[in-house]
Every structure is written in structure tokens, then in C-alpha cells.
Amino acid sequence: SQQGEEDPQALSIQEGENATMNCSYKTSINNLQWYRQNSGRGLVHLILIRSNEREKHSGRLRVTLDTSKKSSSLLITASRAADTASYFCAQTSGSRLTFGEGTQLTVNP
Amino acid sequence: AAGVIQSPRHLIKEKRETATLKCYPIPRHDTVYWYQQGPGQDPQFLISFYEKMQSDKGSIPDRFSAQQFSDYHSELNMSSLELGDSALYFCASRRQGRSYEQYFGPGTRLTVT
Numbered sequence: 001s002q003q004g005e006e007d008p009q010a011l012s013i014q015e016g017e018n019a020t021m022n023c024s025y026k027t028s029i030n031n032l033q034w035y036r037q038n039s040g041r042g043l044v045h046l047i048l049i050r051s052n053e054r055e056k057h058s059g060r061l062r063v064t065l066d067t068s069k070k071s072s073s074l075l076i077t078a079s080r081a082a083d084t085a086s087y088f089c090a091q092t093s094g095s096r097l098t099f100g101e102g103t104q105l106t107v108n109p
Numbered sequence: 110a111a112g113v114i115q116s117p118r119h120l121i122k123e124k125r126e127t128a129t130l131k132c133y134p135i136p137r138h139d140t141v142y143w144y145q146q147g148p149g150q151d152p153q154f155l156i157s158f159y160e161k162m163q164s165d166k167g168s169i170p171d172r173f174s175a176q177q178f179s180d181y182h183s184e185l186n187m188s189s190l191e192l193g194d195s196a197l198y199f200c201a202s203r204r205q206g207r208s209y210e211q212y213f214g215p216g217t218r219l220t221v222t
Contacts, residue, residue: 042213
């Protein structure tokens with residue numbers, strides 16, 4: 001995918017640590033969404049941040065958006081083994097979602 | 110709460126065969142999206158329907174067609190299957206005007222041999 005690229009693509013941490021995943025995009029956005037996907041399963045919406053927002057929180061999730069740099073980050077605090085999954089950012093183009101390459105997060109117990 | 114239903118969950122077909130995937134959106138959701146996810150790749154948008162009319166078209170091969178029926182369920186028809194069509198196919202639904210969030214089904218894993 002050319003837009004919504006995550007960095008890094010694989011991240012391995014210990015339970016209790018924080019995990020940060022970054023995403024860059026190339027075109028202007030109305031909003032940016034983050035989705036989670038457990039291996040081979042459907043995607044689950046985590047959080048949406050609008051273009052006029054800089055930061056948003058939801059439970060252990062914190063998303064930031066820097067429209068000047070066309071980048072976003074997803075922070076998961078106090079990670080748990082159950083957080084192991086792939087995480088994708090997706091920008092809304094019209095109403096379709098354009099996904100980035102995803103970051104595979106592994107949280108080791 | 111009701112979720113998006115996809116059937117079948119797994120499908121094995123041979124090259125040049127035809128496959129039909131079905132999607133049942135969440136009740137009162139008026140928009141359906143289809144995405145294809147190859148192994149180790151991000152989901153790619155194929156096509157969407159709003160109120161039974163095609164609303165957007167992405168990187169969907171000409172061999173594929175889709176439609177949304179009067180009960181809002183959708184079907185993705187795939188003909189002349191190729192090995193490269195092996196992927197997870199997701200359907201998602203959304204209610205326009207409520208939220209940009211899309212609700213994904215569990216996917217259909219298509220294997221072409």
C-alpha cells in the first residue's frame with residue numbers, strides 16, 4: 001500500500017511495557033482510524049481521530065495526529081499478552097478505507 | 110449485538126472455477142464494503158454499495174462482480190479464478206451519517222489450487 005505506512009512493521013515487547021506504532025500518509029485526510037486484527041481474523045475498530053484533533057485517548061490507547069507531517073501514532077500503555085495482534089492505520093478516502101501495511105505487535109508474557 | 114456475517118468461512122476452488130462469497134451486514138447498516146487481504150498484506154478495497162447501488166470501486170479485477178440485494182446482503186462473484194486470488198475476503202458494513210467506523214466480518218478464506 002502506498003499510503004498509511006506503519007513503522008515499525010514488527011514490534012516485540014514484554015508485558016507491562018508500552019508499545020508505539022507510527023503511521024504516515026500522503027494525502028490530506030478527514031480522519032484517521034486505527035484497526036486491530038488478530039491473526040487471520042476480522043478487523044476491529046479501535047479509535048478514530050479527526051483531522052482537527054491532535055490527540056485522543058480511549059482506555060489504554062492514545063492516538064496522536066500531526067497533519068503537518070502527515071503522521072499518526074498509536075500508543076498502547078501497560079501492554080498485555082492479549083494485545084498481540086496486527087495494528088493498521090486507515091485513512092478515509094470518500095468512505096472507503098485505505099490501509100497501511102500494518103505493524104505486528106507481539107507482547108511476551 | 111449482531112455482527113457482520115460472512116459465508117462461507119473457508120472455500121477451496123481450483124483454477125478457472127467460480128466462487129461466490131456472501132455478506133450479511135449489521136441490521137440498519139446501509140453501506141457494504143468488500144476488501145481483499147493477501148498473505149502478509151494490508152487489506153485492499155475492492156468495491157462498495159450504498160442503498161443497493163455501487164458507490165465506489167477500487168482495485169477489483171474485471172473477473173469479479175458484486176451486488177447488493179433488496180435485503181442489503183451482498184455477494185461477491187469471482188470467475189476464472191487464479192492462484193493469485195487466494196486471500197482473505199472481508200466484508201464490512203456501516204450506517205452512513207452515523208460514524209466513519211466500519212464493522213468487519215470474520216472474512217472468507219479463499220484458497221485457489
